[in-house]
Amino acid sequence: MSKAATSLPRTIGAHAVLLTYTLIALFPVVVIVVNSFKSRNAIFRSPLSLPTAETFDLIGYKTVMAQGDFIQYFQNSLTVTVASLFFVLLFGAMAAFALSEYRFKGNTMMGLYLALGIMIPIRLGTVAILQLMVASGLVNTLTALVLVYTAQGLPLAVFILSEFMKQVSDDLKNAGRIDGLSEYRIFFRLVLPLVRPAMATVAVFTMIPIWNDLWFPLILAPSEATKTVTLGAQVFIGQFVTNWNAVLAALSLAILPVLILYFFFSRQLIRGITSGAVK
Amino acid sequence: MASVSLEKVQKNYGTLNVLEAVDLEIADGEFVVLVGPSGCGKSTLLRMIAGLEEISAGEIRIGERVVNDVAPKDRDIAMVFQSYALYPHMDVAANMGFSLALRKTDKQAIDTRVGGAADRLGLNKLLARLPRQLSGGQRQRVAMGRAIVRDPKVFLFDEPLSNLDAKLRVHMRTEIKALHQQLKTTSVYVTHDQTEAMTMADRIVVMHDGVVQQVGAPLELYDHPSNTFVAGFIGSPGMNFLPATIKRSADFVAAILADGQKLPVLASLPVSEGDKVTVGLRPEHLHVAGDGDMSAEVEVVEPLGLSTQFYARLAGQQICVFVMGRVAVKPGDTVRLSATASDLHLFDPETGQRIN
Numbered sequence: 123m124s125k126a127a128t129s130l131p132r133t134i135g136a137h138a139v140l141l142t143y144t145l146i147a148l149f150p151v152v153v154i155v156v157n158s159f160k161s162r163n164a165i166f167r168s169p170l171s172l173p174t175a176e177t178f179d180l181i182g183y184k185t186v187m188a189q190g191d192f193i194q195y196f197q198n199s200l201t202v203t204v205a206s207l208f209f210v211l212l213f214g215a216m217a218a219f220a221l222s223e224y225r226f227k228g229n230t231m232m233g234l235y236l237a238l239g240i241m242i243p244i245r246l247g248t249v250a251i252l253q254l255m256v257a258s259g260l261v262n263t264l265t266a267l268v269l270v271y272t273a274q275g276l277p278l279a280v281f282i283l284s285e286f287m288k289q290v291s292d293d294l295k296n297a298g299r300i301d302g303l304s305e306y307r308i309f310f311r312l313v314l315p316l317v318r319p320a321m322a323t324v325a326v327f328t329m330i331p332i333w334n335d336l337w338f339p340l341i342l343a344p345s346e347a348t349k350t351v352t353l354g355a356q357v358f359i360g361q362f363v364t365n366w367n368a369v370l371a372a373l374s375l376a377i378l379p380v381l382i383l384y385f386f387f388s389r390q391l392i393r394g395i396t397s398g399a400v401k
Numbered sequence: 402m403a404s405v406s407l408e409k410v411q412k413n414y415g416t417l418n419v420l421e422a423v424d425l426e427i428a429d430g431e432f433v434v435l436v437g438p439s440g441c442g443k444s445t446l447l448r449m450i451a452g453l454e455e456i457s458a459g460e461i462r463i464g465e466r467v468v469n470d471v472a473p474k475d476r477d478i479a480m481v482f483q484s485y486a487l488y489p490h491m492d493v494a495a496n497m498g499f500s501l502a503l504r505k506t507d508k509q510a511i512d513t514r515v516g517g518a519a520d521r522l523g524l525n526k527l528l529a530r531l532p533r534q535l536s537g538g539q540r541q542r543v544a545m546g547r548a549i550v551r552d553p554k555v556f557l558f559d560e561p562l563s564n565l566d567a568k569l570r571v572h573m574r575t576e577i578k579a580l581h582q583q584l585k586t587t588s589v590y591v592t593h594d595q596t597e598a599m600t601m602a603d604r605i606v607v608m609h610d611g612v613v614q615q616v617g618a619p620l621e622l623y624d625h626p627s628n629t630f631v632a633g634f635i636g637s638p639g640m641n642f643l644p645a646t647i648k649r650s651a652d653f654v655a656a657i658l659a660d661g662q663k664l665p666v667l668a669s670l671p672v673s674e675g676d677k678v679t680v681g682l683r684p685e686h687l688h689v690a691g692d693g694d695m696s697a698e699v700e701v702v703e704p705l706g707l708s709t710q711f712y713a714r715l716a717g718q719q720i721c722v723f724v725m726g727r728v729a730v731k732p733g734d735t736v737r738l739s740a741t742a743s744d745l746h747l748f749d750p751e752t753g754q755r756i757n
Contacts, residue, residue, distance in 0.1 A: 300480050
């Protein structure tokens with residue numbers, strides 16, 4: 123790093139900006155978590171204060187645990203997220219490899235076509251998707267959600283990964299070819315390990331919208347057995363009365379698994395974002 | 402080990418011809434260098450021999466076998482790349498033994514062969530390191546080790562020294578040559594550096610714009626370049642070219658330069674009175690002599706200690722003169738130069754072809 127970039131005023135300035143941003147970003151999360159440990163009255167009387175001995179109340183968590191099958195909802199969310207993530211990464215990486223590695227007619231057009239989905243929100247097709255799922259008997263199954271989320275995640279995955287795969291040296295792939303690796307093994311053993319940071323980046327960007335989605339679970343899989351966490355939390359939001367304790371507790375719990383997955387990917391993620399910028 | 406033969410090998414991308422009908426016989430154990438400026442098709446040709454690039458027309462044989470449609474891994478070749486292309490997530494030993502491991506060679510045999518190659522290249526202490534922990538020269542050595550371990554029929558080198566600094570390059574050049582003398586494996590070596598070509602090759606193939614210009618032993622190319630391109634490309638400092646007109650009479654033949662100065666020409670050459678020619682004269686074949694026939698004005702002097710080279714203006718052209726040892730000239734001086742008829746190369750100014 124150059125000297126100018128590490129001078130004290132600049133460092134302070136940069137950190138001030140970053141800290142401000144962190145505070146803004148974390149504020150709603152902190153409010154949710156803090157209030158989930160308070161009694162209902164305390165939530166409304168002083169929403170920003172920390173729980174004290176008098177206001178501390180686990181009623182929200184008790185409600186969540188007692189009412190509805192939250193363990194089941196968590197499992198559903200996790201299954202859908204992990205399965206979708208797996209398919210997005212697998213198919214996205216494969217398509218990206220083909221696009222970046224092989225010269226064929228319509229290569230660029232194909233790349234554009236695959237990337238087009240980034241600009242078109244998949245929700246525009248909800249009605250058609252629902253008809254399709256009804257026709258194929260997939261309504262109220264997790265498969266329906268996995269299929270939709272895979273389709274939703276692929277464009278961005280193909281777009282990001284093909285850029286990264288173009289940077290993998292041709293010589294390296296050719297060395298593999300001469301050493302006797304098949305194209306599949308070149309992909310799995312040489313290229314994938316090298317684009318791991320990019321994969322982590324894609325994983326995080328794909329995972330979070332899937333975990334948080336309410337739309338498709340509500341439309342495609344609202345049955346008790348296939349409810350996801352976000353959908354499950356909705357039972358506490360009524361038309362006239364909302365059980366805020368339970369809603370906040372459910373949301374706090376819902377943060378945990380993504381947080382764990384994020385920690386899992388974050389080391390790679392940081393490398394992915396800074397790759398090329400730092401040597 | 403095996404010979405390699407190329408018969409009318411061509412490469413085109415659509416209508417664009419990048420390589421025109423190359424014929425080349427590489428004998429068993431020979432070290433052939435493909436040399437030319439960038440974009441001349443030399444790397445493409447090498448990659449075609451390796452099987453990494455499709456052959457548009459013609460035939461490539463390794464040994465007796467036609468390999469046009471054989472996959473790279475089945476051609477029994479090993480390649481060393483400019484960027485080394487080491488597998489970044491494997492240590493040195495695994496890198497070197499990888500091709501054998503893929504062929505399900507016995508673990509013990511792999512270790513022996515990797516150990517043998519490591520001994521040869523002085524890599525013993527580095528076997529457990531990852532490529533990113535090695536210096537450029539060490540990486541280059543590992544890349545060579547990886548090729549040696551396979552014990553292939555043919556070694557292919559794609560500008561293997563271009564990423565090294567000047568000093569290391571000279572060192573590795575000698576090392577590769579010594580290695581070839583031990584192993585005697587047929588080798589094809591691509592470079593854009595004529596010095597590398599001259600020092601390493603048994604035979605040099607000079608290429609330009611996808612066309613083979615000349616094939617021959619280094620000194621053959623140096624002494625009898627078949628056209629102005631080869632003449633100018635081989636040798637450093639490069640050959641001087643001067644336009645001239647032939648004057649022929651019963652007792653002498655001479656090339657008359659633009660300003661009327663003349664150079665002696667061998668009488669046996671098939672040139673006649675009034676012919677336009679391009680005279681090629683190597684810098685070391687111009688001698689500073691008090692009684693020289695030509696006079697030139699010195700412009701720049703470059704003393705190198707061992708030798709001196711200076712640039713002078715002769716018949717309106719800048720020429721380079723190379724003198725062993727020291728010479729007392731300075732910019733602005735007029736020097737007398739002489740040349741021997743047998744050192745002169747004559748080329749057709751239209752086609753650039755040599756006139757013998």
